[in-house]
Amino acid sequence: MSTYWPKISVKRLTSFCDQLSMKIDFANLQLQYQKYKVDIDTNIQAVLNKSNYIMGEEVHELERRLEDFTGAKHAITCSSGTDALLLAMMAMDIQPDDEIITTPFTFIATAETIALMKAKPVFVDIEPDTFNIDSSLIEAAITDKTKVIMPVSLYGQPADMDTIQAIADKHNLKVIIDGAQSFGSTYNDKTDSNLGDISTTSFFPAKPLGCYGDGGAVFTNNDEYAKTIKMMRVHGQNKRYHHKYIGMGGRLDTIQVAVLLAKLPHYPQELADRQQIAKRYTDTLPVRLQMPVIRSNRSSAWAQYTVRVNNRDALQAKLKDNGIPTAVHYPMPLHLQECFQYLNHNQGDFPISEKASNEVMSLPMNSFLTNDQVDYVASKVQENI
């Protein structure tokens, strides 16, 4: 009996074998669950046994632990990173036509929530290397309607907070940090949850610290804001069925809290692993790429490891063929989005953001990537740029 062997080049065979051995997951939530399964299952079961699904005592326990972790005086959990931003602006009593300065190179929720408050998002372009708001352009955007500066800690790295805070102090403005992507990052050794007047985060599953549904938190050192936010997340209620403010249903449910309580003790190690993985990417990726730049007084939580490339579509397709998922955060800056047409912006208004939108590409990033996987990604990038 004769056996038929199809003709296949050594190169293709090697690539095929590589792919078989390298299954690369972008965020790898399944492996994460398997690692912490016992604690997560035990915590969830305890909530099921008690049926204390809304504002169970675990919520307060998590909030105390988040305060310890971040150094912020108050941590107030809530239903999402989006609602965290709304709660922050509600606590500051943002009014229609107030102006809030932010970046157009971010996830929609940053500016969407400003618009939901009927305030006006005022965009300021970004730094080309960190992708964060360019603090040198902020003062020119301030008017007598400006109330808040809202930097975003994009991809996990805080913005230029010293300068931003100094501008805010000079013009009597408040600072809200959209820290949805940066839980655990630092700026001059403080976490970015412990900066600004209010800082927010998201516990969306794929965020650096994620729960297994929607979730978020608001952080502040201001007692008045904390008191108001706690009321706002329960329909502005100060006593059962007595409503001081127009608020919202913005609580984090106890089952999500159970997941976070199981995961939080592992988070310092996860952050350390992300630092290592990011460093290995930077050391092994071809120098022709523009690698992420982290300023010396900051650390990133590495929500994303995002590079700039010229041939993005082709490279993404090649990487996909090799079993490597990638993502684009974000393909269109907010000033060009249809929902913000009423702000009358045009192509060219924020050129650094527009260029970034055409070039950025995020590589797989999670705490469980092995050295071999990082090297495999780097080698496939090298082959295809």
Ligand SMILES: Cc1ncc(COP(=O)(O)O)c(C=O)c1O
């Ligand atoms: C910068 C930024 N802000 C806000 C949010 C909103 O968070 P959530 O999805 O938890 O509502 C996200 C989530 O992707 C984000 O990346």
